[in-house]
Amino acid sequence: MEWNWDHAYAVLPQLLKGLVITIEATIVASLIAYILGLAIAIFKMSKSKLVRVSLYWMTEFVRRTPILVQLYVVFYVLPDFGIFLEAFTCGVIVLGIHFSTYTSEVFRAGIDNVSKGQWEAAKSLNYNPYQAWKHVILPQAIPPMIPPLANYLITMFKETPLLAFITVVELFRAADQYSNSYYTYLEPMTLVGVFFLIVSIPSAMIAMKLEKKFKPIKVTR
Amino acid sequence: MNEVLEFYPILIKGTIVTIQLTVLGAIVALIISFIVGIARISSFASVRVIAIVYLEFFRGSSALVQMFFIYFVLPMWGIYFDAITAGVIACGLNVGAYGSEAVRGAILAVSKEQHEASQALNYSSYEKYRYVIIPQAIPIMIPTFGNLLIELMKLTAVCSLITISDLTFVAQIIRVQTALTLEPFLLILIIYFIIATVLVQIVDMIAKKFSKGRNIMTAGDK
16 A cells, blocks of 8 residues: 555644644643642651551552543443533543552652751751741752653653543544545554654653753652 | 343453453563663664664554554555454553663663673673673563553553453443443453552562562662
């Protein structure tokens, strides 16, 4: 089968529309992942063992099961309970929750990374907790977290095609629709791959620059 | 729930398919990881460039797209794979790219003195890596490989989209046949969780075995 530029040009506008949806999904999902991840990290430092253990198994359950199945659960099951969400909303919620279990590890490692002496120093300067967090802990904790968080952003971007299977017309589904109407997989699918590379390779390079700029923390998992 | 459990023959089959995909994919990924990881530190620039292109290509695009490419686009060029092979290849190539970084990182984490020591023993380059460097690098790789194994297992769910009848595919069949939604999906989520938890335990056991008498488990770059 020969590469046909007519198909390539014809599919391009749809793909660009899809790419916009893909990027929107990535941004919304990552916001959810960061906020929820921070919350999980804070609750995982709770004094109550019950909270810590139950949170551990909850996050492990999410981590150890496929996103695709989680998407199906939210998309097909919620309407049975009278909750009707748009496919896009379902998708970003699932992606966000799934990756919050990963980002929470980053936040936890980042906070653990600030040594105990810093807390004591803040205390000895008579800082209140707000001042301690603002002036001492966060300025040290945040920069090393940035590279791993940026990497998860790229990972999330690459997981968004799964949203196609709960009917979100993002990049992948846009290509698939074209393929199904014109019986050609070659051009649309290749272009989808190229689009992914065009976005993710430069982003990965930026992430690498960030790694050089801020010495990243080691997230063991 | 009983209605769903009546489908136990296909559920068991689906579980077996998922495990098969995971194991076969892991073997492919492991081989690729070592080949590409070692190629990354080759002294030949051309070999390094090929390895980097491979790595960036498979890490840069989505696993789902790669899988569809292998299953739907390659046949247009006359390269045919059956669904299982396409799934295993896609999972293996994708996770192998990530694994190669673990291999490379671990090899680089072995200290410089070890290289000097092998030189002092007049080891050839092959002997150096075979007997000195890689045996010390393996325990460092294992935790990362453990995480990647879980990622691989989760990736096999995507294989249901290229017509492989794994667990996810089976759940869809049950959903269509019984009009139940919560039960089939909840059931397979639990099965996936059990498979993953068993895999985590196995990797922990391997990690313990390899770290016996060594104190470099903590030295690894993850």
